[in-house]
Amino acid sequence: MSTEPETTEEAGPGTPDTPEAPGGDTTPAPEDGRADGGSEAAGEAEGGDGAAAQVSEADAELAAQRVERERIERRKAEKQGPIASGAKLSGKAADLLAAVRAVESGDKPAAPAFAEPAPAPRRPAPEPVRRPQTAPAPRAPGAPAPQTVESVRGVLAEGGAPEALAPQVAAALGEGADAALREDPWQLLRIGGVRPDQADGFARALLGTACGPGDERRGRAVTVWLLEQAALAGHTALELPTLIAALGRQNVPDPDAAVQSTLAEGEALAFQDALEEPGAAAPRQTEEGEQEEERPVRVLVGLERYALAEESLADGLARLVNSLSKETDRAWQSAAGTVSDGAAELARAVAGHGLVLHTGGEAARAEPAALLGAARAAGLRAFAVCHTPDGRRRLAARPGADPAEHGVGTVAGLLSGAEGPGRDADGALELDLLIVLDGPQLDVESAAMLVESLPDGARLVLSGDPAVLWSAGPGRVFADLLAARVCPQIASRIPDPGPIGELVSGVGIGELNQVEAPGKEIVIVPVRDAGEAVHRTVQLVADSVPRAIGVPADQTVVITPGHGGAAGTRALNSALKERLNPGPGRFGGFDPGDRIAYSPAPGTAVPGSVVKADADGLHLSCAGAPVVVPRERVEGAVRHGWALTAHQAVGARWPAVVVVLPGDAAQALSRPWVYTAFGRAERHLSVVHGLEQALPKAVAETSAKPRTTRLQTLLRTQVTND
Template sequence: MSTEPETTENAGPGTPDTRETPDQGTDGGVAAEGTEKTDGTEDADGMESPAGSEAAEGTEDAEGTRSPEGTQGPEGAHGAEGAGDAEGAGPEDEAAAEDGSTTAEDGTGAAEDGTAAAEKSEAEAELAAQRIERERIERRKAEKKGPIRSGGKLSGTAADLLAAVRAVESGEKPVATVFAEPAPAPRRPAPEPVRTPRPAPAPVAPGGPAPETVEAVRRVLAEGGAPEALAPQAAALLGEGADTALREDPWQLLRVGGVRPEQADGFARALLGAACGPDDERRGRAVTVWLLEQAAVAGHTALELPALTAALGRQGVPDPDAAVQGTLAEGEALVFQDALEEPGAPAAQDTGTGQGDGEEQERPVRVLVGLERYALAEESLADGLARLVNSVAEESGQPWETAAAGLSGGAAELARAVAGHGLVLHTGGEAARAEPAALLGAARAAGLRAFAACHTPDGRRRLAAQLGGESAEQGVGTVAGLLSGAEGPGRDADGALALDLLIVLDAPQLDVEGAAMLVESLPDGARLVLSGDPGVLWSAGPGRVFADLLAARICPQTASRVPDPGPLGELVSGIGIGELNQVAAPGKEIVIVPVRDAGEAVHRTVQLVADSVPRAIGVPADQTVVITPGHGGAAGTRALNSALKERLNPGPGRFGGFDPGDRIAYSPAPGRTVPGVVVKADADGLHLSCAGAPVVVPRERVEGSVRHGWALTAHQAAGARWPAAVVVLPGDAVPALSRPWVYTAFGRAERHLSVVHGVEQALPKAVAEVPAKARTTRLQTLLRTPEA
């Protein structure tokens, strides 16, 4: 079973790797053979790779997409060291696309996604809000004045690079010798935020490209030997004149999800002939952007310059420095430099090198390169959080005092913190959710406009059950529903959410773009509570917002002292501190099922779901989830779902491989997975029931956004719980295992957990020794940097 891409040797955090690995499965980025972002874009839709180069079969894409790395999947895209392993780059990064966009398995899904946005669906509301917010971001960028503060005295190549960046900003051409250790532009002062939601821009235009544009692109693709099924997405991404753009710069094909560098190289050779070479500056720029995109799939918001240039070298770019310089000059990426000293460090002293009395010592910095999309989101998030922290009046007011008065224990402590602060962090396990639930009920009873948003519909259901009513009546929804306007209180005349208090549960699942949208949607004086379990996997999308905020310590933090009950609670709590303990389970709450190979693992899993768990535990098959580290391999989600369908709902797959009654995982947008059931299919598309709501997926989007859902990855399952869970760990799952992965997978069970165990001592070792894979982000630095 392919788990996730492995980390590249000698690669530092965030280093995009280019080595090939077996079928991986992380939800994330580009699709190599089983690219999960495309749920398996095989060689970008069948596009052949040069001899000797394999497609990485399955790096899960944002929990579903894979990235080619070495042509391997983005999910690790071995593309970045953190991009490297599917969890650390693996399931962890697996999320990057799985939950995100399970792009079509053979690469066609990615293309078809381009024409699907016009359909009426929940995704359309999100995309509309995203377009509005993208316009806001462009206005915001235009309003920012002046140079970014570099944060310290520079000399040498770093100073040269900063000068080059400023030259580019002023419209000049940077000197060619500048690059070695580029110095990034510092942060610009932020203007007063415009109160509009800021969802991530959609990869495809909502109305789809014009038919004549698609046809022109199809002809160019055919001429270059590329799959014609990529035409709709390529046309949507490149816009009017896409065919001309591809002829002039064939490497623009890398912008299409699932396409890898060696595939774009073959396309370029077919179109350009002898004029095509590895030193072509167009190739260098395109591969640089592609590597940054793969790093984002793996969870990074930027890459350190040495990691990026090393990855470019592995992709056959002869002059990596020149490639990065060209990318910056064209405005396709941004460069930053962040001071490395910790807050409170002593001021720099004279170096004593004889370079001048009283001269300040150079401050150590790290040079980062990132895509504008994530750079703006991270800066916007930092600015918005600072606004919330500083906009709360000193006096808390009668309503807040009333809300806190009726609470006790951890809920009272949380309420007191919220009364006097605009931002509060709350940590704890499943049982700890009762504390923000109590705060929500008390705040609403006191007349405050309060709302709670969860990561999944199941989380919304569980929270509403704690409050004793329907979710709409209790002010409970999902993050996606709140941002799209489908749930929640609506917005005021300024575009801000009409709220005094927003509680976000499952906060570790927030990526940097989603978090920025939420924060910028809150009015001045509103309170924001981010609550979650810090031990679970991080978000499917780029960033580690909750972990960065906990580390930055810019606001009050309250930790729940309520433990999760029973044998399962005891087991998961131990995993959280690095201990895999033997736990007494008199009611068969925990069962270990040893297996010797992947084939036996699949057989025993089907037996458990269909027979053993219903008979011995009383939990029916439709209330049991199967969790495995990746999509590919002999015991990945694809193999398990095939076996489970054959046993539980056999059928011919009358509509794109699906039959009525099939359990599915639907990804309406990158980073999100909603479980559901197939109802029927007709000319309109595939009809689903997701969390009790009807959903129609247009025919052209089925392959890219719907997959069978008896078996999920840990990222897909995050934020939800089932009465019973079967966690499958075949021998080849070892590279994907880490403490957060095991903690997340085992924690999805409410009453019963079966572990199909074939990794022997690798499981306790992963729990004890393998922490979360590092992600390169800038949020902590931005939060700690005072405004100019």
């Protein structure tokens, strides 16, 4: 592979394309402190018939702009200065509001409070996880009443917390939120971004000496908070010893009592799951003198939301496995006879089983695509869904998957009813076969909704690459199903082609190999520091890759481990915007033509571009479809999108990819991360590399972080019992 890119200018070490902000902060101000989207600039509207009309119109527009600028400056001052909370607040109250805003905007991930070892002092920002509070939905008719918000505002001010949290607290606690918060101040922990130490300060201000670390209310609130943090990290439950230890680290004096109180109040559920390890069972003597086998169990504690989703998913999968319809046997035989090789093997497995797993890389998607076409040609009601619109586009381009006949969609589109077949009188999808690609990206709730929507007798195929990053939301559905071995598993033998395919395949088995790339398919760009990494990245995207590879800048994406840091998405997006689409960020930090990543729902990132802004909000074009984001949602739901994290990029591919690995990124890397990032490239991969030996070490030694789930145990029990 080549180790030097072609460039037209000499890059100096540590010389980013954009100057640092005052104080040395390289974070772009528009993205961190965006104002609401304003009106379009004067001069874009067409003039009137007379000079007087033009002058009047211009004066009106200038006046409107002055008002808008004043409002923007007020918002910026509110965010950057002391926080108004009855009186001007600063210190801990300002810190609390800043923390909440950081989590809501995605700038700061939730703290993994239950994690095992303490992080190193300079831990880089981890890959963002799914955050339900990232892009809150606009207030519907069921929003909290204004008087409720005002009452909560008074309680927050009394306790020294920022009044800006009042709408969120009122929405979370409902009617009577002020009384509930005054009675139990630790309910503030239900707001994303609030930490236990901040809630403790709020409680002391309200309750005085009547509260302490051993307060039962505090124990329950911290227990629920820890379970929420666990869900953000992908767990559907926590083992009891892990939860007890985490409570101890949060200075809960009696963790056992805190857990029992939480369970008694119904704020969490406890489970005893039998362990199925070979040789683990031991006989014991009963009172009647008979020997009975004692099965070891593990005790888990989880939130009801995820526990019920996991149990519903297991029930639904067992139903599909055990309700195989014979009415379509002839059609399935016909479908299996029209395909060959791996697709034929997959078709035969689906003909005889209600649930089938299919594994393979990008090239292996040809097999489920062929199955989809054969099933539809045989008269079966078949549909396929992908994780992203780009995945849908790539699948639809393969033979057999005809988008014109509505045979391909996305998971979100199918669940919302915007795509796919209709539903019958019972609410079930009118399908004989559902193929789900990008299986590892299914979280437990989405998977449960899909399976619940399938009628008895339908077939389900889950297909995907088990080496990529897991879902942003709780669960590891695809990995649990593979491990449970309750259904046929078809492994594709189609390799991904070319030097990039060879490199990614090696990463998948823990080897970072030297690969011959005669056509500059892979280029390694060594850098000494983060500043040089930013400079080289901009140079590659804007000049080297378009000139040497023939891929324009708008078809190249940058992938980096996190949002923060000197070479995170915010710094890279600021530099790339200045080079590729400079502008003042007049629409809430954005300008027409900016590339963006839009999050319509937690855990999703749809690439697109800014079209304009008006009174309705920010107008985007995403996957060819127009999208309008209301003003109040822009700050939390829209980011610049020249640079993404691997979690944001998973499920999509680009002609060219630049992966940025600065020297301080080693702790954020793992084999799945590298595999996912490198695998997003179709024609060209540039690696801006400052890790030296840390990269091959991460590929060889650092696997996916384990997630605690119950699906394997539930599946084995359900399938066996049924």
